[in-house]
Amino acid sequence: IVYTKIVVMSQFLVEPLAVAKIVLHACKYPHTAVNGVLLAEKPSPDSSNSSSKPIVICNTVPLFHSNLNLAPMLEAALMQIEATYKNYAIVGYYQANELLNDASPEGVGAHIYQKIAENSPLPRSLYILVDNKAIDRKCSTIPLIYYQRKEAGQSQKLERLPNSAVAIDDEEDCLETLANLLVRQAYRSLVDFDNHLDDIGLDWTNSRLAEQIRN
Amino acid sequence: MDLGFQKACAELKRIREEGVRDSERVVDLWCDCVSRYTNRLGDEKWALYEQVFISALDCGRLEAADACLVQLSRQFPNSQRIRRYEAMRLEAEDNLDAATEIYKKMSETDKLDSLSRKRLVAVLKARGRSVEAIKELTGYLKDFCTDFEAWLELSELYLNECDYKKAAFCMEELILSNPHHHLYHQRYAEIKYTEGTTESMELAKSYFAQAVRLNPNNMRALFGLLLAAGNCASSTNKSSTSASRRESARLAQWAAAQVAERYRAAGSKAAKFTTTNSSNSSDAAGSDVATLALQLSLCCSPTAAAGDASSPSQGQQQPASNPPML
Numbered sequence: 434i435v436y437t438k439i440v441v442m443s444q445f446l447v448e449p450l451a452v453a454k455i456v457l458h459a460c461k462y463p464h465t466a467v468n469g470v471l472l473a474e475k476p477s478p479d480s481s482n483s484s485s486k487p488i489v490i491c492n493t494v495p496l497f498h499s500n501l502n503l504a505p506m507l508e509a510a511l512m513q514i515e516a517t518y519k520n521y522a523i524v525g526y527y528q529a530n531e532l533l534n535d536a537s538p539e540g541v542g543a544h545i546y547q548k549i550a551e552n553s554p555l556p557r558s559l560y561i562l563v564d565n566k567a568i569d570r571k572c573s574t575i576p577l578i579y580y581q582r583k584e585a586g587q588s589q590k591l592e593r594l595p596n597s598a599v600a601i602d603d604e605e606d607c608l609e610t611l612a613n614l615l616v617r618q619a620y621r622s623l624v625d626f627d628n629h630l631d632d633i634g635l636d637w638t639n640s641r642l643a644e645q646i647r648n
Numbered sequence: 649m650d651l652g653f654q655k656a657c658a659e660l661k662r663i664r665e666e667g668v669r670d671s672e673r674v675v676d677l678w679c680d681c682v683s684r685y686t687n688r689l690g691d692e693k694w695a696l697y698e699q700v701f702i703s704a705l706d707c708g709r710l711e712a713a714d715a716c717l718v719q720l721s722r723q724f725p726n727s728q729r730i731r732r733y734e735a736m737r738l739e740a741e742d743n744l745d746a747a748t749e750i751y752k753k754m755s756e757t758d759k760l761d762s763l764s765r766k767r768l769v770a771v772l773k774a775r776g777r778s779v780e781a782i783k784e785l786t787g788y789l790k791d792f793c794t795d796f797e798a799w800l801e802l803s804e805l806y807l808n809e810c811d812y813k814k815a816a817f818c819m820e821e822l823i824l825s826n827p828h829h830h831l832y833h834q835r836y837a838e839i840k841y842t843e844g845t846t847e848s849m850e851l852a853k854s855y856f857a858q859a860v861r862l863n864p865n866n867m868r869a870l871f872g873l874l875l876a877a878g879n880c881a882s883s884t885n886k887s888s889t890s891a892s893r894r895e896s897a898r899l900a901q902w903a904a905a906q907v908a909e910r911y912r913a914a915g916s917k918a919a920k921f922t923t924t925n926s927s928n929s930s931d932a933a934g935s936d937v938a939t940l941a942l943q944l945s946l947c948c949s950p951t952a953a954a955g956d957a958s959s960p961s962q963g964q965q966q967p968a969s970n971p972p973m974l
Binding site: 464500502503504505506508509532534535540541618630631633634 | 669672706774776804808835838839842844852867868872875876910914
């Protein structure tokens with residue numbers, strides 16, 4: 434990670450792997466809503482919990498592409514994630530809405546995000562909404578919109594974060610990688626938790642895809 | 649892609665028969681392997697044109713769609729079906745008003761035209777007007793009450809509005825007509841689980857169990873049974889007896905063992921076909937889940953319930969019940 438001035442001043446830093454998996458998941462199922470969770474390294478117990486350093490979102494787990502608002506499979510998935518990724522914590526949530534023009538983070542997604550935020554060991558949690566209209570094969574911009582819950586008060590409302598609050602690690606390279614992945618239709622090999630439940634031989638950690646993306 | 653003509657046609661046929669929504673693949677196969685050789689196709693040509701047309705609309709590949717529509721209109725002039733396809737073409741261009749006009753006219757002229765009425769629902773859904781879509785669909789179901797696809801769609805529309813009771817009602821209609829279909833029992837159980845009350849959790853447990861009985865390999869039903877039985881076993885509600893809690897705990901343990909068994913089988917299968925690295929990871933993942941499943945079921949013993957103040961999902965009608973983070 435290159436700690437440029439932009440990175441240091443932001444609240445979150447999202448790594449290319451996370452960005453890629455979110456966009457690929459949305460592209461795999463353009464006709465339905467999809468969602469998933471964001472992972473970051475668990476803070477070591479002796480490190481000072483300084484809220485000034487950006488929280489690094491290094492990976493995601495794509496969850497579902499149907500019936501996002503049913504609880505049991507969500508619970509099963511979250512338990513499996515916690516059991517598998519012992520050194521990582523769930524620190525956020527992402528969603529791509531079903532309709533092209535629907536840019537609202539509210540609804541079931543917001544509810545899931547609130548629960549995640551309550552249980553996260555890190556001081557801040559991120560909600561990433563995919564900007565459906567901004568996805569295109571040329572990948573000129575990162576098609577993501579960021580939200581966070583308001584800390585003060587009991588309000589469940591989400592507030593939109595300015596793009597400066599969330600930095601993408603090595604953004605140009607990330608966009609190039611994303612464009613390559615879309616051209617190669619790499620989303621066809623992405624496995625989300627729904628796919629895994631249909632065939633448990635499929636690897637929902639997407640380790641092979643991660644290797645491809647890193648190279 | 650360089651699939652031969654025959655193989656491409658076979659794959660297109662498979663996609664058509666299974667009803668899978670893989671529109672991008674259909675259009676790619678068509679453009680790369682089949683479209684130049686349509687003279688070699690027999691009567692399946694027309695089914696293929698239809699399939700490619702709809703898939704092309706799905707992907708926004710309007711030139712391919714138009715090419716197919718031209719052929720279809722030539723072969724079947726004055727056809728209601730083609731008229732409906734023309735309306736769908738308008739939908740794809742986001743010209744929803746014109747499309748709605750056509751569908752309304754068609755359904756007024758022919759009272760038995762179920763497909764146009766369903767397209768009206770689809771247009772309302774595309775506009776984001778889900779309440780109107782629900783109203784239109786319930787009207788449709790009064791006339792066509794055996795349309796299972798429509799009941800499923802209505803259930804999903806209700807779920808999007810977080811109206812769990814009505815969504816469950818739709819699934820009840822489906823279960824009544826198809827009592828042996830494991831997916832309906834499983835979906836019903838998921839809705840009941842999400843409702844979160846004690847009674848609905850008991851119902852969820854029963855329906856997950858029934859789904860497992862109908863299809864022992866339904867992983868969602870197994871996981872659901874494990875979680876629902878676990879919740880019932882640790883329920884602090886006055887109405888649950890210790891006998892029923894013990895029963896639930898036993899069910900949870902059985903479900904956990906089933907889940908563990910499936911993961912072990914999947915892990916060993918993966919080991920045969922993959923390199924050592926990934927087989928280790930899937931084995932490890934498999935045994936992780938197996939251990940987790942058994943741990944979960946042990947937590948569900950009635951003695952654990954005694955000191956458990958915060959039971960998950962108690963009487964809350966919220967979209968996602970509190971995930972028990974371990």
